[in-house]
Amino acid sequence: MNPKRCAACKYLRRRCPKDCIFSPYFPPSDPDKFACIHRIYGAGNVSKMLQQLPVQSRAEAVESLSFEAKCRVNDPVYGCVGVISLLQTQIQNTQTLLAKTQAEIAVAQNKQSQSQISEFM
Secondary structure: OOOOOOOOHHHHHHOOOOOOOOOOOOOOOHHHHHHHHHHHHHHHHHHHHHHHHHHHHHHHHHHHHHHHHHHHHHHOOOOOOHHHHHHHHHHHHHHHHHHHHHHHEEEEEHHHHHHHHHHHO
């Protein structure tokens, strides 16, 4: 048994065994991370997912689950899809602004080159 229980075992009110699947990914200093994931996915499902993954992929999977769960808590209808949609809209708006700015630069350069040509004549 670990002297300090991980956040998952604290939340579930159980002892934290030495081979706890949650302890490397849910430190006792961040209890909200597991609480959010547990609320959306459930401890059993998360445990099964982690057991099916290779050890080197588990930390990234926990971060992904954490992000998706937080998004789902903040926006129960769209979750992380809402964030992705917002970012895509911002990208499109920025690309439009960039194209407009590039066109203005091209027009300004064209005017400048025409004025230089007219000075030589």
